[in-house]
Amino acid sequence: MTTTAPVTDTVAQVERADRTLQVVLIGGALAALLPLALGPAQESVAIRVLIFALLGTGWNVMSGLGGMFSFGHAAYFGLGAYSAGYLLVEHDVSPWIGMVVGAVLAAAFGVVTGFLALRYKLRGAYFALATLAFAEMLRLFALNLDLTNKAIGLNVPLVRGSSWWKLQFPAGSSNYYWVGLGLTLLALVCVVLFMRSRMGQYALAVRDDEDAAASLGVDVMRVKLTTIALSAAITAVAGTFYLQYYLFVNPDLVFGNSVSIQAILPAVVGGVGTVLGPIVGAMVLGPLADLSAGLLRNPPPGLDFLQGRSGLDIMIYAALLILIILVLPKGLYGSARAWRRNRR
């Protein structure tokens, strides 16, 4: 047989992955210009979008690409936030270093808890419940340990002016946006490279049929744990960024179940298992979150009873989720992509 056919085809496949990379990089470059056009209020919405995007991208690796449904990504998010917070508050360590430490710790936590859950063959809903339990365990630790300052949480000591080393900028600075954007792009590039790699291909095969994968020589446990580690690390980075943006964390804010839900939403809304799905989902959810917060702060006439209440955002998410699952089960981006493929 000739080798020309496979070679050109290999190129075509790399090209397809490269196209996703191109979209990411060009989209990123355009997004970097946004602060020039946005006011401070809109910019804070954009930063919310970026936090959603990072969180959702992390969840999507383990649950969308890896097929292991997680209901406990708050564990990794919180580890990222608390690791950086603790090192900064207690030892004056730069949050950049804290970010790396948090990502490593979260990956290690994911590997250990993932091993325990998978070792005992937990699947589907049972696996999801185990991840929920592990996240709750960390929340209770954070709530009761002096190390994490119990229920009070950690306040990031303020610096004068802006400091890249301390990852802290005055209110209204666009630097937060650019940092968040850079981290999100980095995460996306990692995901694309992962999917192109041997390990990433194994992850998809294991998701589709793990017995068949094992019978072809794929070490299923190793593939699953690697996928979890990458997912946890990306999510932890989101946690550190959250800490530096809000300058405050407590157990409920970062280890609470609502974080785990917010990790699931962007991918489900945008398209589970697609690289760009969580980004599209985040662009829907960020503004929605802001809208609901605004409604609670200044309710329109006739809805005065909303004043000062909480939980409206969760109700809106729930309604949106039901709508998406009914109408576009593949998510916004996933459905659009499927529609375009079918037309060709």
Added chain:
Amino acid sequence: MSAILEVTGLSKSFAGLHALSDVSFSVEQGSILGIIGPNGAGKTTLFNALCGTVKPDTGKVLLRGKDITGRSAHRTARDGMVRTFQLMRPFATMSVRDNVAIAAQGKHRRAAALAHADEVLKRVGLADLRGVQAADLSTAHLKRLELARALATGPEVLLLDEVLAGLVPAEREPVLELLLELRASGTTLLFVEHVMSAVMRLSDRVLVLDQGRVLMEGAPAEVTSDARVVEAYLGGGFSDAGP
């Protein structure tokens, strides 16, 4: 010629039901062993126990003289013994080509794995469908995909679980040719099959299982003329059914 696979006293029970009891046999390198027996005789369980999909209760499996009893499925595959599934188990969201490339990746880097996958696909006659998503394939094509994936691992011992089932006679012929080609290139084959004409034509030896036990083992002609086999497997009507 020496035995590449030696099985001694292999047993496996499920909740008191003896799926396999005291199964022993050996296979020469580069030969074809046909495995026959009525439904529920333990053929698929035998494959599962050999390949680490289930752990045998007792007994030993030696591959090239090395004890691999109860080893996990992926390690058995890496040691060179690979099986196909009776009910096809494709990676449904992936393309035909990526399905095969997954198998080839154990020994090749990604780009080489894709090239190797194309070669194997050509060999089993799926080259035209390589871009199709596996979920969209017909049964006959899925059977071939199952075979292609196993081949792409470059196995020394290949265990085929009813690769001909669901194929019309015209579709069987190229598969049979392929199996003979594999034997000629030194691959050892074990195949479970209900299509008797194929068993008779391909097998160097035939192993007959009945209720989890080895009823007999011998050359194809010996087996078909054995009264016990005719009784157990063919219900006495073998001479009428014809090979």
